[in-house]
Amino acid sequence: MNILKFFTAGSVDDGKSTLIGRLLYDTDSILADQLEAIQNANRKNDDGTVDLAILTDGLRAEREQGITIDVAYKYFQTAQRKFIIADTPGHIQYTRNMVTGASTANLAIILVDARNGVVEQTIRHSYLVSLLGIKHVVVAVNKMDMVDYSETVFDAIAQKYRSLAQELRLEDVTYIPVSALKGDNIVHKSERMAWYNGDSLLHFLEKVDTHVQEKSEKARLPVQWVIRPQTDELHDYRGYAGRVVSGTFRVNDKITVLPSGASSTISKIEFFDKELAEASSGQSVTIHLATDVDISRGDTIVNSSALPQESKLIEADLCWMDTKALDTSITYLLQHNSKVTKVKIADVVYKVDINTLEKHAADEFKLNDIGRVVLKTADALALDLYQENKANGSAILIDSRTNLTVGATMFRALAD
Amino acid sequence: MESFASVPKHNSPLLEGCPKGGVFERYQPNPNKNKPDSSEKFVRLSLSKAKLETDSGTKATEEQLTLLFKLKKDITKKMSRYNFDYLDELEAEAIHILREVAGQFEKPALLFSGGKDSITLVRLAEKAFRPGKFPFPLVHIDTGHNFEETIDYRDKMVARLGERLIVGSVQQSIDEGKVVEQKGKNASRNALQTVTLLDTIEQHQFDACIGGARRDEEKARAKERIFSVRDEFGQWDPKRQRPELWNIYNGKIHKGENVRVFPISNWTELDVWNYIRRENIELPSIYFAHDREVITRNGQLMAASPFVNMDEEDVVERKKVRFRTVGDISCTAAIESEAFLIDDIIAEISQSKISERGARMDDKVSEAAMEDRKKGGYF
Ligand SMILES: Nc1nc2c(ncn2[C@@H]2O[C@H](COP(=O)(O)OP(=O)(O)O)[C@@H](O)[C@H]2O)c(=O)[nH]1
Ligand SMILES: [Mg+2]
Numbered sequence: 016m017n018i019l020k021f022f023t024a025g026s027v028d029d030g031k032s033t034l035i036g037r038l039l040y041d042t043d044s045i046l047a048d049q050l051e052a053i054q055n056a057n058r059k060n061d062d063g064t065v066d067l068a069i070l071t072d073g074l075r076a077e078r079e080q081g082i083t084i085d086v087a088y089k090y091f092q093t094a095q096r097k098f099i100i101a102d103t104p105g106h107i108q109y110t111r112n113m114v115t116g117a118s119t120a121n122l123a124i125i126l127v128d129a130r131n132g133v134v135e136q137t138i139r140h141s142y143l144v145s146l147l148g149i150k151h152v153v154v155a156v157n158k159m160d161m162v163d164y165s166e167t168v169f170d171a172i173a174q175k176y177r178s179l180a181q182e183l184r185l186e187d188v189t190y191i192p193v194s195a196l197k198g199d200n201i202v203h204k205s206e207r208m209a210w211y212n213g214d215s216l217l218h219f220l221e222k223v224d225t226h227v228q229e230k231s232e233k234a235r236l237p238v239q240w241v242i243r244p245q246t247d248e249l250h251d252y253r254g255y256a257g258r259v260v261s262g263t264f265r266v267n268d269k270i271t272v273l274p275s276g277a278s279s280t281i282s283k284i285e286f287f288d289k290e291l292a293e294a295s296s297g298q299s300v301t302i303h304l305a306t307d308v309d310i311s312r313g314d315t316i317v318n319s320s321a322l323p324q325e326s327k328l329i330e331a332d333l334c335w336m337d338t339k340a341l342d343t344s345i346t347y348l349l350q351h352n353s354k355v356t357k358v359k360i361a362d363v364v365y366k367v368d369i370n371t372l373e374k375h376a377a378d379e380f381k382l383n384d385i386g387r388v389v390l391k392t393a394d395a396l397a398l399d400l401y402q403e404n405k406a407n408g409s410a411i412l413i414d415s416r417t418n419l420t421v422g423a424t425m426f427r428a429l430a431d
Numbered sequence: 432m433e434s435f436a437s438v439p440k441h442n443s444p445l446l447e448g449c450p451k452g453g454v455f456e457r458y459q460p461n462p463n464k465n466k467p468d469s470s471e472k473f474v475r476l477s478l479s480k481a482k483l484e485t486d487s488g489t490k491a492t493e494e495q496l497t498l499l500f501k502l503k504k505d506i507t508k509k510m511s512r513y514n515f516d517y518l519d520e521l522e523a524e525a526i527h528i529l530r531e532v533a534g535q536f537e538k539p540a541l542l543f544s545g546g547k548d549s550i551t552l553v554r555l556a557e558k559a560f561r562p563g564k565f566p567f568p569l570v571h572i573d574t575g576h577n578f579e580e581t582i583d584y585r586d587k588m589v590a591r592l593g594e595r596l597i598v599g600s601v602q603q604s605i606d607e608g609k610v611v612e613q614k615g616k617n618a619s620r621n622a623l624q625t626v627t628l629l630d631t632i633e634q635h636q637f638d639a640c641i642g643g644a645r646r647d648e649e650k651a652r653a654k655e656r657i658f659s660v661r662d663e664f665g666q667w668d669p670k671r672q673r674p675e676l677w678n679i680y681n682g683k684i685h686k687g688e689n690v691r692v693f694p695i696s697n698w699t700e701l702d703v704w705n706y707i708r709r710e711n712i713e714l715p716s717i718y719f720a721h722d723r724e725v726i727t728r729n730g731q732l733m734a735a736s737p738f739v740n741m742d743e744e745d746v747v748e749r750k751k752v753r754f755r756t757v758g759d760i761s762c763t764a765a766i767e768s769e770a771f772l773i774d775d776i777i778a779e780i781s782q783s784k785i786s787e788r789g790a791r792m793d794d795k796v797s798e799a800a801m802e803d804r805k806k807g808g809y810f
Binding site for chain 2: 016017018046074075076084085086087088089090092097099111112114115118119239240242243244249252254256257258286287288295297298299312336348350351352353405406409410411413415418419420423
């Protein structure tokens with residue numbers, strides 16, 4: 016059994032939290048005491064029914080205001096799969112929280128209110144989905160109960176979204192008409208929309224194949240920690256601990272350590288009390304080398320036959336996440352896997368107007384702005400481009416005055 | 432089975448909105464949950480079949496050999512993919528997080544409560560750092576109202592690991608007048624732990640505390656980051672959490688602040704139990720069904736212990752019980768259970784209609800009980 020991570024996006028009140036509540040409720044994933052708690056809660060739907068959104072709106076402020084402020088994670092499983100859901104906020108001001116939930120997802124559910132169709136937030140969120148390289152998209156046209164379950168309304172929205180998807184190069188998009196409130200096509204196929212031939216949302220989520228991901232074959236292991244017991248019997252033990260972020264390492268592979276460029280051969284791959292013949296993307300292991308090489312945290316072990324690019328000047332997409340605007344005159348910190356280096360924003364290439372998706376020249380970058388910049392780092396990074404290798408092509412920016420995470424960057428090209 | 436009053440789901444007002452005139456068809460979970468993937472089985476079968484044919488004939492044909500070779504290649508490809516199942520994925524993520532703590536902080540600590548989640552954390556730390564030593568001590572915030580079995584377990588475990596244990600004593604905080612013991616029937620030392628925890632952090636200058644909290648436990652926890660920054664007073668500010676992107680964790684803090692780190696954030700209760708079974712991890716005996724003297728308090732079974740304030744209304748009964756979550760005696764309820772083996776426990780939890788924290792008195796105070804405690808510096 017494997018895990019599917021997905022998130023819900025859409026404008027405020029499109030029904031994201033309700034949809035998740037419905038998924039959990041109809042799969043019998045809500046336990047009695049939790050159900051009792053929401054039944055006793057003050058917040059109810061207008062018709063007096065229980066508001067399923069409270070299940071994920073876990074903060075006092077959220078329940079008071081009836082909105083989602085920060086991402087909530089929910090877990091459930093069926094016979095086919097385990098699911099991790101990120102319920103993300105719809106308000107523009109909380110976009111950074113939405114990006115937090117989206118960054119680890121395999122699939123996005125974009126909710127569209129059947130009465131309103133494709134709106135600004137739909138475009139904004141779809142753009143973020145394409146930027147983050149999330150491969151699978153479900154467009155859930157919600158509140159079908161409020162448009163008499165009309166096929167015409169659904170088709171018109173799907174039609175409109177198709178052209179957006181094309182523009183954004185979203186390749187795998189599935190359209191499902193639903194009512195989160197009434198439960199139509201969420202877990203059970205609705206009898207009220209006989210014209211719809213596709214799967215219920217849950218059924219689709221159970222079978223979507225995430226193995227055909229964009230995972231790079233190039234073997235990369237950012238070193239997190241060097242294990243050196245320095246005891247009598249393990250005097251010469253030196254293990255490089257880290258998680259393989261892409262590709263596969265095998266014993267006897269020739270490897271290169273970056274940034275030093277030193278090369279060696281893998282003599283052993285350990286996982287606690289086991290020795291492995293190979294370690295693949297996702298596995299946390301300890302690597303031993305045949306020769307003594309100077310390696311510390313922040314270095315990357317790569318397969319010598321597939322070297323990454325090395326650069327101090329990188330063109331990257333940037334999502335700005337701080338209330339304080341980007342300041343091109345100061346130095347930030349850039350964290351790329353286990354490596355931290357100083358960085359300046361050498362140039363703002365453009366900013367994207369996310370209503371029209373047009374690119375504009377700009378020199379200001381404020382909260383929730385998205386666009387292209389040139390990063391100039393103090394140390395060279397051993398990187399891949401995000402579109403080829405997410406894990407080795409992404410980094411965060413930290414403001415060393417506040418220590419806050421102020422930006423998400425995705426490497427798109429070398430700039431030198 | 433469970434002592435918690437069960438909610439009649441079918442009277443739920445939700446039913447009013449459901450199709451088919453109120454008959455609410457629920458999704459039927461498949462009983463063969465963790466059954467192996469059938470495509471993997473198919474490849475295995477074809478492989479053994481091809482092998483059989485090759486073995487039986489005098490000599491394998493070129494064609495058969497090519498097929499065998501191809502199938503073998505397919506199976507290794509498939510195996511390496513399917514072998515890495517959800518428990519491996521959760522485990523690898525947790526190990527990655529633990530190693531980030533080691534790499535990013537000067538003085539981290541692992542908060543060890545003696546419960547199954549922190550026991551799981553210890554196993555994960557072994558996987559992350561052995562044969563080296565842990566780059567952090569274990570810290571136990573001891574309410575003094577413990578189950579004896581937990582303390583025994585703790586001491587044996589520490590001896591086996593050869594790691595350092597630091598104990599922060601709630602009794603000492605009381606003796607020093609830093610906190611005041613609660614009074615009355617439902618008095619508990621659970622809330623007092625926060626002060627002792629913060630004092631221990633300050634005394635040892637810990638900059639990161641690893642904890643075993645999981646997001647599926649409680650709705651405020653469902654919102655917390657894996658690296659959760661706390662201010663000088665240990666407070667969580669849910670409205671000002673840092674974005675947390677991909678698998679990149681920002682552990683940069685100012686002096687005096689510290690980070691709470693939750694490596695098993697994405698695990699469910701069932702995941703923890705399945706992991707304990709898979710790894711053959713020993714647990715304190717109170718997790719398994721045993722005879723115990725209990726009283727019934729607010730519909731919950733509480734251990735009849737000197738640490739639970741009792742009066743003449745309380746009737747002490749002997750029952751077969753086990754604990755689903757283990758904290759301070761005065762706030763941890765038992766459930767009636769016959770589950771003596773880990774498989775029975777897993778079966779019991781899979782069917783249970785009550786959440787794990789349904790057995791925690793501390794969460795029953797209000798809708799935002801956990802959020803409020805976290806804002807105050809709690810785990
Ligand atoms: N009629 C109708 N109302 C819905 C549906 N889904 C959600 N709602 C209502 O829309 C409002 C906003 O829902 P919520 O889940 O909080 O939206 P979010 O802001 O996207 O999380 C609530 O009053 C819901 O009851 C639906 O399918 N049909
Ligand atoms: Mg919401």
